[in-house]
Amino acid sequence: QGQLAESGGGLVQPGGSLRLSCAASGFTFSRYAMSWYRQAPGKERELVASITSAGGSTNYADSVKGRFTISRDNAKNTVYLQMSSLKPEDTAVYYCNAYRSRWSDYWGQGTQVTVSS
Numbered sequence: 001q002g003q004l005a006e007s008g009g010g011l012v013q014p015g016g017s018l019r020l021s022c023a024a025s026g027f028t029f030s031r032y033a034m035s036w037y038r039q040a041p042g043k044e045r046e047l048v049a050s051i052t053s054a055g056g057s058t059n060y061a062d063s064v065k066g067r068f069t070i071s072r073d074n075a076k077n078t079v080y081l082q083m084s085s086l087k088p089e090d091t092a093v094y095y096c097n098a099y100r101s102r103w104s105d106y107w108g109q110g111t112q113v114t115v116s117s
Contacts, residue, residue, distance in 0.1 A: 001026055002024065002025070002026040002027035002098060002104070002106040003024070003025050003026050003106070003108075004022050004023070004024055004096045004097075004098060004106055004107065004108035005022065005023045005025075005108060005109070006020060006021070006022050006094065006095070006096050006108045006109065006110060006111040007020070007021050007022075007023070007111060008020040008021050008111060009094060009111030009112045009113045010112075010113070010114070011114045011116065012086055012113070012114070012115055013086075013115070013116070013117050014086060014087060014088060014115055014116075014117055015085060015086065016086050016115070017082070017083060017084045017085075017086065018083045018086065018113060019080060019081070019082050019083070020036065020080065020081040020083070020094055020096075020111060020113075021078055021079075021080055022034070022036075022078065022079045022080075022081075022096030022108055023076075023077060023078050024077045024078065024079070024098060024106075025077065027098065027104070027106065029074060029077040029098070030053060030054070030074040031053055031100055032053055032098040032099060032100045032104070033050060033051065033052055033053055033098075033099050033100070034050065034051050034053075034070075034072055034079040034096070034097065034098055034099075035047060035048075035049065035050035035051070035070075035096075035097045035099065036048040036049050036050075036070060036079075036081045036094055036095070036096060036097070037094070037095045037097060038090075038092035038093065038094045038095065038113075039092055039093050039095070039110075040089075040091060040092040040093075043092075045095070046061065047061060048060070048061050048064055048068065048081070048094070049061070049064065049068055049069075049070035049081060050070065051070045051071070051072055051079065054074075055071070055072050055074070058070050063089075064083075064090075067083065067084050067085045067086075068081060068082065068083050068084070069081070069082040070082075079096060081094070083113070086113075086115045087115060088115045088116060089115075090113060090115050091113060091114050091115050091116070092113060093110040093111065093112050093113075094110060094111050094112075094113055095107055095108055095109075095110045096108040
């Protein structure tokens with residue numbers, strides 16, 4: 001059974017940066033597209049960024065384009081989300097997702113990111 005473990009969340013001031021990591025285990029990481037989602041209080045979970053299995057293509061929500069960068073290291077079974085120029089509206093629980101098919105779809109437990117002065 002696949003497992004994902006996020007880390008790197010915390011409290012940061014507006015304009016600051018954070019780097020989230022998601023370590024994968026229990027499945028062949030290099031065969032899965034990886035994504036970061038987030039969910040703010042009272043809001044639906046939304047896609048933030050995604051990256052293809054080989055890392056050749058990425059996709060971003062309009063709200064984070066130019067500020068966030070998703071990357072992966074298939075040798076380390078890890079996906080990253082570099083977040084810069086953070087805004088209070090980026091405050092949310094950030095979740096890592098691994099997807100290959102509807103039968104191979106894994107989620108992490110989430111990591112809290114709070115942007116506040």
